[in-house]
Amino acid sequence: MAEVAAETKVQSKVIVAIDxxxxxxxxxxxxxxxxxxxxxxxxxxxxxxSIDYSGAFAGGYGSLPADLMTSMQDNQKKFVASLLAKAKEICAKHGVDADTVSVMGNPKDAICDAVQKYHCQLLVLGSHGRGAVGRAFLGSVSNYCVNHAKCPVLVVRQPF
Structure with a gap:
């Protein structure tokens, strides 16, 4: 897992996963x-x-060309940077000065690793609201983190 961008000043108490x-x-x-x-x-x-582009060219057509893979990663880095900038603005409106970090990797593992690396006391995640069947086929980042993060995990579900 490679750290891409970091703007951290202090050991954070709460980590909120943003996608x-x-x-x-x-x-x-x-x-x-x-x-x-x-x-x-x-x-x-x-x-x-995310570094998983296996679904991008499904059907056995071979691997992605290196320049296409690099372009996709660069676009994703820019997109994630804009997501974090927007989230940081929302925090500022609430009087909270947030630090930001983005990494490349598998979301499940990367989030749990960040909890330990930054000594967080609480992890906050959103819930996609998938049922048991959806979680079985697609997996669940929040379910994985509940079972593997080294701190309490708060899964926030939107009201219907």
């Missing part, structure tokens, strides 16, 4: 509204740049 989903945005806003005191002592906004 492009609405549930991730909702989890951040929920945390800002409900965990105010905890966030003042340190908030880390964390995002993962």
């Amino acid at each position: 492009e989903s609405e549930c991730s945005s909702y989890a951040l806003k929920w945390a800002l509204q409900n965990l105010d005191d905890k966030l003042k002592s340190g908030l880390l906004l964390f995002s993962v740049i």
Whole structure:
């Protein structure tokens, strides 16, 4: 797992995993509204740049050309940087000065590794709201983190 961008000043107490989903945005806003005191002592906004492009060319057509792979990774890095910048702006509106980190890797492992690396006391994740069948076929980052993160995990689910 390679660290891509880091803007950290302190050991954060709370880490919020950010991705492009609405549930991730909702989890951040929920945390800002409900965990105010905890966030003042340190908030880390964390995002993962996925390195799995196996679905991009499904069907056995071979591997991706190196220049295409590099271009896809560069675009993803820019996208994740803009996600974190937007999340940081939302935090600032709530009076919270957040640090940001993005890494390349598998989201499940990267989030759990970041919890340990930054000595976080609470991990906040959004829930995609998949049922048991969806989790069985697609997996669940939040379920994995609940079972493997070395701190309490708060999974925030949007109301229907």
